[in-house]
Amino acid sequence: MSRPSNxxxxxxxxxxxxxxxxxxxxxxxxxxxxxxAFTLAGxxxxxxxxxxxxxxxxxxxxxxxxFTETDFYGAYAEGARLIQHGKLDPSRYGVxxxxxxxxxxxxxxIFRDLYVAAQALSLAGMIVTLWAWQRLWTVRANAATACxxxxxxxxxxxxxxxxxxxxxxAVALALQSLALLLLLGRTLTPRRAVTAGxxxxxxxxxxYSAVALLxxxxxxxxxxxxxxxxxxxxxxxLAFAAGFAGLVLxxxxxxxxxxxxxxxxxxxxxxxxxxxxxxxxxxxxxxxEMQPQFPTPWSVLARDPGAVFARMALNVVEHFxxxxxxxxxxxxxxxxxxxxxxxxxxxxxxxxxxxxxxxxxTFLALVPAFHSERYSLPLLPVWATxxxxxxxxPLLALALDAxxxxxxxxxxxxxxxxxxxxxxxxxxxxxxxxxxxxxxxRTLALETRGEFRPGDKVIARKPHFAFYAGLTPVPFPFADSxxxxxxxxxxxxxxxxxxxxxxxxxxxxxxxxxxxxxxxxGLRVVxxxxxHPAVLYEILPGFGPEPEWFIDSGxxxxxxxxxxxxxxxxxxxxxxxxALYERRLEHWEAAQQLxxxxxxxxxxxxxxxxxxxxxxxxxxxxxxxxxxxDRAEPLVGGDPRVALTRGWIAAVDNDPAGxxxxxxxxxxxxxxxxxxxxxxxxxAATKDGAxxxxxxxxxxxxxxxx
Numbered sequence: 001m002s003r004p005s006n007x008x009x010x011x012x013x014x015x016x017x018x019x020x021x022x023x024x025x026x027x028x029x030x031x032x033x034x035x036x037a038f039t040l041a042g043x044x045x046x047x048x049x050x051x052x053x054x055x056x057x058x059x060x061x062x063x064x065x066x067f068t069e070t071d072f073y074g075a076y077a078e079g080a081r082l083i084q085h086g087k088l089d090p091s092r093y094g095v096x097x098x099x100x101x102x103x104x105x106x107x108x109x110i111f112r113d114l115y116v117a118a119q120a121l122s123l124a125g126m127i128v129t130l131w132a133w134q135r136l137w138t139v140r141a142n143a144a145t146a147c148x149x150x151x152x153x154x155x156x157x158x159x160x161x162x163x164x165x166x167x168x169x170a171v172a173l174a175l176q177s178l179a180l181l182l183l184l185g186r187t188l189t190p191r192r193a194v195t196a197g198x199x200x201x202x203x204x205x206x207x208y209s210a211v212a213l214l215x216x217x218x219x220x221x222x223x224x225x226x227x228x229x230x231x232x233x234x235x236x237x238l239a240f241a242a243g244f245a246g247l248v249l250x251x252x253x254x255x256x257x258x259x260x261x262x263x264x265x266x267x268x269x270x271x272x273x274x275x276x277x278x279x280x281x282x283x284x285x286x287x288x289e290m291q292p293q294f295p296t297p298w299s300v301l302a303r304d305p306g307a308v309f310a311r312m313a314l315n316v317v318e319h320f321x322x323x324x325x326x327x328x329x330x331x332x333x334x335x336x337x338x339x340x341x342x343x344x345x346x347x348x349x350x351x352x353x354x355x356x357x358x359x360x361x362t363f364l365a366l367v368p369a370f371h372s373e374r375y376s377l378p379l380l381p382v383w384a385t386x387x388x389x390x391x392x393x394p395l396l397a398l399a400l401d402a403x404x405x406x407x408x409x410x411x412x413x414x415x416x417x418x419x420x421x422x423x424x425x426x427x428x429x430x431x432x433x434x435x436x437x438x439x440x441x442r443t444l445a446l447e448t449r450g451e452f453r454p455g456d457k458v459i460a461r462k463p464h465f466a467f468y469a470g471l472t473p474v475p476f477p478f479a480d481s482x483x484x485x486x487x488x489x490x491x492x493x494x495x496x497x498x499x500x501x502x503x504x505x506x507x508x509x510x511x512x513x514x515x516x517x518x519x520x521x522g523l524r525v526v527x528x529x530x531x532h533p534a535v536l537y538e539i540l541p542g543f544g545p546e547p548e549w550f551i552d553s554g555x556x557x558x559x560x561x562x563x564x565x566x567x568x569x570x571x572x573x574x575x576x577x578x579a580l581y582e583r584r585l586e587h588w589e590a591a592q593q594l595x596x597x598x599x600x601x602x603x604x605x606x607x608x609x610x611x612x613x614x615x616x617x618x619x620x621x622x623x624x625x626x627x628x629x630d631r632a633e634p635l636v637g638g639d640p641r642v643a644l645t646r647g648w649i650a651a652v653d654n655d656p657a658g659x660x661x662x663x664x665x666x667x668x669x670x671x672x673x674x675x676x677x678x679x680x681x682x683x684a685a686t687k688d689g690a691x692x693x694x695x696x697x698x699x700x701x702x703x704x705x706x
Contacts (some may be wrong), residue, residue, distance in 0.1 A: 025395055033432045036141035039134075042150045046130045049154040053163040055681050057119045059597045063442045064115070064166045066462045066502045068374060072166040073463040074473070077114045080104040090255035099175075100168040106519050107259045107315040114440035118166035118674030125170030130154070132177035139185050140351045140387065148415055149381070152335075155419050157374050157426035158327055159380060161433055168206055169374045175203035176378050180214050183240070184354055188226040190239040196241020200279060203508055204248060209365040209375065214244050220262025223355035244378035250467035257496040269369040272298045277370060282506075283474070288478045316537060319376070321365075327376045328383040331418035336383045339390030348394050356384055434651055438464055440532040442501060448527055448536055458496035463501040465536075469497065480509040482520065497523065500534035512559035513537070514566055520547055530689045533566035554581075572598035576608060588619035606635035612643050622653040640669050651678055667694045674705060679706060 036143035052404050079092055085314035088098060100121075107117035153159050162169040182188075182196035188642060200217060214421040221237040228236050235267035256688035271294040276286040294300050301308055324333035334458040340356075343349040346521050349356075359382035391412050398410035409423050445468035458465060466473035479487045488494065497513075504511040512518045514533055516525050522543025527534040549555040560579050564574035595612045602608045609632030616625035626649050633642050647662035659682045663670075670676060675697055683692035696706035 003246045014198075025397060029352055035143040035454060039138070042134050042143070042147045045150045045154055046127060048159075049130065050127055050165070052154075052165060053123050053126065053160065054163070056160075056164045056430070056434075056624075057123065061164050061437065063117070063439055065433065065436060065465060066438050066464070068460050069166050070464070072118055073467045074103055076104055076166075077170075077467065080117075082116055085110060088256045089249075090444045092347060093255070094206060095134040096168075096505040098207040099202050100171055115166060121171040122163055122165060122167065122583070123231065125172075125174035126159070128174040129170070129177045132174070132181040135382075136177075136181050136185055136355075137385065137388065140355075141348060141392065144412075145388045145392040148412075150392050151415065151419060152384040153330060153381060153385050154532050155422040156329065156332070156384075156427060157429035158377060160426055161429060162374055162377055167374065169377050172207035172210060173377055174204055175199055175206060178357065179203055179217070180358060183217050183220055183226055188228045188236055189222065190232075190236055193221070193239035194243035194246075197240040197245075198242075198247055198455070200240075201244045201247035204244075205251065209362060209378070212361035212365045213358065214241070216354070216361045217244075219357055220354035225357070232575065246253050246626050266295060269340075270297075270308065270311075271303075273368070273370050273688045274300070274307050274500070275303065275314070285487060294443060315371075316364075318416075319363065319367055319371050323376050323383075325378060325466050327373050327380055328435070329418070330420055331421045332383055335387035335390045335418055337386070339386030339388070339393070339526060341356045342395050343386060348389050348393065352385060352389070355385055355612070358382075383518055387418070401416055436504070438462070438500065438532065438534075440529045440534040441465040441498075442468045444529060444534055444536055445497075451538075452496075456496060457492060457494040458498050459485065459494050460498040461500075461506055465500075476503055476507065476620045479507055479509055482510060482546060483621070485510065488520070489539050489543065495537055495539055497537040498534065499537065501532065501553075504533075504563050504567055504626060508560075511563040512556070514563035515559045517562065518547065518559045530566060533563075569597075571599045572601040572608070573644065583615065583618075585646070586618075588615060604635065606632050610636065610639070610641050612647065614641075614648065617645060617648040617652050620652055621672045622649045625649050625652075640666055644670065644675070647677070647682075648675070651682055656682045660686045660688055660691070664688070664691050667691060667698065671698070671699075671702075673702065676702075676704075 029345045044085050057500070064070070069164075070524040075092070078619070079089075079098070082092075083098075083102055083105035088102075089319055090098075092098075092101075103121055104114060104117055107121050108114045111117040111120060130153065133153070134150055145247050151339060162173075169565070178197050179200040182192055182199060186192075188196075196217065196425070197214075197405070200210065200213040203213060205589045217240050218237050221228060221233055221240060232705050268291060272286050273288070276282075276290055324330060328336065330539065340349070343352060344608070359379050362378050363376075365439070369375065391414065395412055404553070441464035442461070450467060452471060455472070457474050458469065459474045459476055460466060461476040463473040465471070474488065474492055477484055478490075489497070501514070504514045513520065513523075514535060516528050516535055520537075522540050522545075523537040524540055526536040526538055548558075557577065561574040561577040564571045565578065568574075577596045579594035579598070582588075592612075593613050595608070595615055596658040598608060599612065609628055613625045613628035613632060614630060616622075629642060629645055636642060641661050644666055647659045647666070650656075650658035650662060659678075663679050663682060667679065670679070678696055679695045680692060680699070683689075683695060699706045
């Protein structure tokens with residue numbers, strides 16, 4: 001028997017027959033068993049998201065925030081109640097349609113509590129969104145892509161936040177997602193196209209930017225992006241447009257017939273973006289001072305056409321950057337951009353270009369407005385689409401032989417990186433969001449409901465308190481004085497004034513109302529809370545004139561500083577200001593507590609070090625004072641206050657000789673009466689008659705008795 005050859009040629013032939021343990025490009029042939037597993041994993045992912053949102057809603061989100069969720073308390077809840085009583089008032093919907101409020105009214109009939117109903121709508125909307133995109137990804141790609149897309153969506157911080165918030169966003173997103181699924185999910189017949197158009201119309205009547213679905217759908221049909229025979233594309237496109245118009249036009253006709261007018265306020269978004277926000281002007285200030293200057297879109301353009309077009313061009317770049325950073329997150333955005341390139345190379349882009357076109361049109365619809373993460377929420381599934389394609393594309397798969405004919409895609413395992421980073425960012429976002437909830441409004445309202453009479457009104461910056469207290473809300477006026485607030489209260493018969501941290505931030509001229517020690521005439525403190533500060537006042541006769549202390553600018557700033565401390569614990573300058581007042585009263589311990597709280601936030605501030613060292617000396621802690629002074633001295637050099645404080649430290653430490661050495665050169669420098677009296681005692685104890693006489697002369701010059 002001859003032995004096998006071991007020549008280089010034979011080894012090469014053997015290696016060629018042996019399968020490679022690593023393939024750069026893998027096969028995309030679907031495995032039915034794996035497809036079922038990925039589909040099941042996707043459904044489990046949706047269920048896990050639902051459980052997480054429900055847990056947040058039940059345990060950590062008892063009240064809506066003072067930003068976007070304000071619309072629920074100030075508009076949507078009232079509109080839903082009207083609909084429940086059979087009244088649909090078109091005048092309420094100048095910018096949007098009634099779809100969300102109708103849905104809220106129906107949900108409210110089930111849950112009774114409209115806030116709980118709104119939470120249920122948000123959760124249901126996000127579940128529908130996830131299901132719709134899972135179906136769309138599976139049909140247009142495969143179950144693995146769908147599973148990857150779902151994972152990338154549910155860990156995204158914005159997707160989680162708007163799932164538990166009481167806003168229109170989840171419902172609008174669900175309707176837009178369903179419209180795309182109907183358009184792109186399977187063969188598009190005229191009947192299915194009508195349904196898709198109607199769902200797109202419902203999305204538009206929930207969120208104006210969803211109008212982008214109309215041109216996006218028509219483009220997809222006519223350009224071959226849907227599964228529609230060429231000879232039927234025009235018919236199907238007309239059916240889609242008819243479905244859209246079949247809901248929008250009757251609503252508009254009903255609105256006009258009822259005397260209402262569709263008053264799109266988009267031009268105010270543009271005016272604010274161009275002429276206010278770019279100059280650091282807040283929205284409230286724009287509404288008060290600038291909004292009347294722009295009654296029509298043409299008035300905005302006429303003011304400065306160049307500035308308008310320049311701002312819009314800049315917004316294209318700026319919005320894309322912010323979408324990548326704040327909505328998608330940079331890891332997901334990077335994966336999505338890579339996914340677009342891979343989809344172009346492996347052919348997936350031919351199946352997903354209608355999704356990309358819809359995203360582009362939606363993006364352009366949002367360009368005129370200021371950037372908002374929730375406005376851009378409909379773009380998030382598109383980011384996830386192409387990121388999922390990046391990880392599920394057979395190109396650059398790096399498929400490793402796992403035995404028994406199975407291969408593991410090393411590239412697919414890289415999805416763990418953006419998932420982990422997104423989880424971390426999401427956790428931080430939820431902490432920030434939930435920490436700012438005005439839980440005090442609900443708590444204070446429920447605790448004080450016994451004080452109110454039917455028909456009572458309350459002035460408040462946000463309507464949350466009125467909602468839970470059962471009061472009629474009156475918007476907080478653009479007030480710079482108590483008299484302006486009092487005037488509104490008299491004109492509208494308001495009995496209550498609710499003042500919390502949002503009022504203090506937006507109306508800084510009267511922020512002292514947050515400090516109950518201000519004792520404003522005509523206001524009775526009913527109840528106050530310090531954690532998430534808020535005060536409920538009863539408005540009594542005599543409210544309006546400024547308090548007597550108002551003429552003293554120092555006391556005015558004291559009350560404002562105390563209000564700042566309640567709102568922002570990191571405002572160390574406000575703490576120092578209050579500490580200085582406590583020192584004037586010789587409340588050394590109270591001052592020291594404030595100074596100790598200020599130190600961690602002030603950095604290496606020499607003035608604070610000097611003040612703290614002096615206060616420690618005054619309060620009888622010479623050792624701590626000496627340590628603090630040692631930190632200050634290198635920062636202030638030869639400042640005479642260092643020697644002055646060292647003298648105090650020696651005096652407090654029962655070292656009159658040491659105090660005399662430090663103080664003797666500073667007699668002429670010193671004007672503080674407390675220090676001069678202590679110098680008198682020190683020089684008397686050390687029998688330094690000349691120094692004692694100089695101190696006594698200075699006391700007499702100030703009209704003080706030695």
